Amino acid sequence: MTGTTPPTAPRKIQPDPGLDDALARLDESKIQKVVQRVLANETGARLKAYVETCVRCGLCSDGCHYYLSHDGDPQYSPVGKVKQTIWELLKHKGRVSPEALRRMALVAYTECNLCRRCAMYCPMGIDTAYMIQVTRRICHLLGVTPRYIQDTAHSHAATMNQMWVKEDEWIDSLLWQEDEAREEIPHLRIPLDKDGADIMYSVIAPEPKFQTQLIYLAAVILNESGLNWTMPSAPGWDNSDMAMFTGDFEIMGRLKRKHFELAQRLKVKRIVMGECGHAFRSVYDVGNRWLGWRSEPVPVVHAIEFYWELLTTGRLKVARKYEKKVTFHDPCNIVRGRGLHERPAKWSGPFVRISWRCIPTGNITIAAAREAESSTPARRTKPSGWKA
Numbered sequence: 001m002t003g004t005t006p007p008t009a010p011r012k013i014q015p016d017p018g019l020d021d022a023l024a025r026l027d028e029s030k031i032q033k034v035v036q037r038v039l040a041n042e043t044g045a046r047l048k049a050y051v052e053t054c055v056r057c058g059l060c061s062d063g064c065h066y067y068l069s070h071d072g073d074p075q076y077s078p079v080g081k082v083k084q085t086i087w088e089l090l091k092h093k094g095r096v097s098p099e100a101l102r103r104m105a106l107v108a109y110t111e112c113n114l115c116r117r118c119a120m121y122c123p124m125g126i127d128t129a130y131m132i133q134v135t136r137r138i139c140h141l142l143g144v145t146p147r148y149i150q151d152t153a154h155s156h157a158a159t160m161n162q163m164w165v166k167e168d169e170w171i172d173s174l175l176w177q178e179d180e181a182r183e184e185i186p187h188l189r190i191p192l193d194k195d196g197a198d199i200m201y202s203v204i205a206p207e208p209k210f211q212t213q214l215i216y217l218a219a220v221i222l223n224e225s226g227l228n229w230t231m232p233s234a235p236g237w238d239n240s241d242m243a244m245f246t247g248d249f250e251i252m253g254r255l256k257r258k259h260f261e262l263a264q265r266l267k268v269k270r271i272v273m274g275e276c277g278h279a280f281r282s283v284y285d286v287g288n289r290w291l292g293w294r295s296e297p298v299p300v301v302h303a304i305e306f307y308w309e310l311l312t313t314g315r316l317k318v319a320r321k322y323e324k325k326v327t328f329h330d331p332c333n334i335v336r337g338r339g340l341h342e343r344p345a346k347w348s349g350p351f352v353r354i355s356w357r358c359i360p361t362g363n364i365t366i367a368a369a370r371e372a373e374s375s376t377p378a379r380r381t382k383p384s385g386w387k388a
């Protein structure tokens with residue numbers, strides 16, 4: 001057995017019961033059993049190809065905002081993170097100590113947000129995020145997950161949404177936003193469970209929980225565009241999926257299935273999702289594959305594609321263009337994952353500034369928000385790389 005590569009700079013390690021309690025119950029043989037099971041049953045040619053084709057050139061480093069925001073510290077480079085995690089597990093055939101696993105969990109959950117930017121820099125096209133995701137999967141199966149993000153996965157399992165929103169609270173939130181919007185547009189409705197509508201509009205749970213007015217704004221757009229749309233009242237309305245980030249693929253699969261079954265039950269023609277990129281990734285890339293679906297059983301459109309469609313078909317007219325410069329951050333799951341970057345840039349006029357920096361929201365901010373803070377996951381990179 002061995003430990004991981006020692007870090008080149010000390011990290012601030014906070015206690016986290018999600019890691020500490022689980023690690024106290026583990027030993028090398030328990031860890032090895034799970035690692036070997038995952039390697040044998042859930043990985044294959046893809047992992048082998050990535051591990052065997054990496055030439056350790058380090059060209060991926062400049063793609064990673066963690067590396068850049070930690071002054072080029074090699075332990076934060078993509079290849080450095082793989083070296084501290086999955087390579088270490090492979091090298092020792094999974095036989096590593098609980099303390100070594102702690103280090104791997106911290107890297108996997110708080111120092112890589114699975115954005116895949118580094119894959120664009122790698123001459124071999126190696127997807128580091130995939131290898132870090134495999135590490136998260138192993139940690140999840142061993143019960144080693146930062147407590148705060150695990151709570152969101154528990155919420156998914158219990159309520160089918162990530163914010164513990166109860167069924168009556170969800171419906172109340174929609175009725176509340178409908179009332180608010182009718183002050184402005186008296187004929188506006190948020191149609192619930194309408195059979196056979198052209199569109200089912202779905203959101204992430206933080207919307208009813210923290211930013212309910214976003215539902216109001218979407219309802220205004222959908223109504224003013226004259227669309228035949230609906231929102232579901234039953235569990236399955238939340239399209240997000242934090243279980244995808246914890247490595248709990250069983251819950252991830254349940255969530256995706258529920259979401260699409262709801263749309264099928266309502267016989268809608270397509271699902272329009274709100275802006276959340278991680279939720280979008282979970283339906284077009286990760287959750288669908290886990291379920292063995294070649295494509296989604298009901299077509300899914302991201303908000304960016306949808307608004308683009310409304311604007312280009314003239315259903316939605318822009319009354320007044322926003323003239324000031326805006327910064328469009330580089331959303332990994334929408335831009336790199338789905339190639340939608342041209343569209344928001346065109347909407348925003350000729351002055352859009354694109355920040356080629358991924359922000360570590362969702363899985364990292366939540367994982368590292370409290371107990372598991374090991375470094376500074378949300379450090380800013382310098383703006384020198386911005387493109388005007």
Ligand code: SF4
Nearest residue numbers: 054055057058060122
């Ligand atoms: S992942 Fe790609 S860019 Fe990074 S060290 Fe390996 S071969 Fe080089």
Ligand code: SF4
Nearest residue numbers: 064112113115116118
């Ligand atoms: S996936 Fe993103 S955060 Fe992770 S190593 Fe690559 S660039 Fe860095």
